[in-house]
Amino acid sequence: MTPLTAPPRANPRFSILSEEFAAAPERHFGWLREHAPVHHEPAVDAWFLSRHRDVHRVLTDHEAFTTATLQVRAEPVMRGPVLAQMTGAEHTAKRKIVVRAFTGTALREQVRTVRANAVELLGPLLAEGRMDLVNDFGKPFAVRVTLDLLGLDRQDWRPVSHWLAGVGEFITAIGLSEERRQDCLARAGELESYLVPVIEQRRRRPGDDLISALCTAEFDGIAMSTREITALVVNILVAAVEPADKTLGLLFKQLLDHPEQFAQVRRDPALLPAAIAETLRRTPPVQLIPRLAERDAEFDGTVVPAGATVFCMIGAANRDPAVFADPDAFDLHRADLGTARSFTAAAQHLAFGTGLHQCVGAAFARAEIETVAALLLAQLDQVRLSPGFEYRETGLYTRGPVALVLDFTPVHG
Structure with missing residues (x-):
């Protein structure tokens, strides 16, 4: 039987690697789903x-795959x-260790850490009004919280x-110069040099942090190596x-672009999780997930050959009208999303x-962004984009705002 081959594309000059696509991927998602x-x-x-x-x-x-x-x-x-490279018993055992750090009692402790870091960072910025x-x-906050979690x-x-x-550039670059x-x-080597002495110290004197949990855990009766x-x-x-x-920057940009829904979230903070879920659907920070085809696979009459790299376009899939009504719209009340299940395997x-x-930190991501966004909404009034600021997003693999300069009125007391 003659193997199926890729049909001619409607626009053979179109490229996901082009500057045009990089400027605004969402403008091309519909064409891709329909024609390619x-x-x-x-x-x-x-x-x-x-x-x-x-x-x-x-x-x-x-x-x-x-x-x-x-x-x-x-x-x-x-x-x-x-973790994503592991399967079977090894994956189950090691994933369980990490999951424990992001759920239950540990998660409640982390929420306090999240809030403490947010309060400390926000304090000096409030008086500026910008x-x-x-x-x-966002950037110092995210790193500091994770460092606290790891000890x-x-x-x-x-x-x-x-x-x-x-490290992130290496993983997410589609093409990388030598x-x-x-x-x-070199940067990865420096990070390793920073971590190894800490890991060795936690082996000798473990604490209650995640690195200590990894150091004291065993797989098949054997402790994990430093590597x-x-x-x-x-x-x-x-x-x-x-x-x-x-995610934090994208959430506030979505709310600022939809002032009626922003006002609803301000009046009813219980809507904040729905706003976060809808932000993740409409503008996911992770846009591509790679897989390797282990054997020939057919999709819509096109065969992807064994050994090929396959990129799952999360941003495009999350706007598929076959799954979501009016998918390009931001709607924190949409019935086809479901806030409760949006941070679970369902x-x-x-x-x-x-x-x-699936990401082991989904529950933590919700708690982290919800906690810090609630704090920001309580402390910042009359939030608006700063005059003259031009919003821009970058990234093909992961995507987010280059900056988000806000003017606001501090809420005293």
């Missing part, structure tokens, strides 16, 4: 899927295998941010820090992925 739902990019020899059903299939069929791509995309800077929510607040010194947030930027590659690897723990710690740092400041949107490797 299985889109091939020759420059990187990868396939991009934009329909919800196809993305869901790839993320839940763990035998046909594996995370083997991470061995090249992540392991060199993570300094070892990460701040860049992303760079003055690392929050005062080290600046160098850790520098090192993590290199110069940038070497810089990223394994380092990889998991870097994994947690990237997963917890990278999306947090983006989520209709795909911002946290789905299946075996």
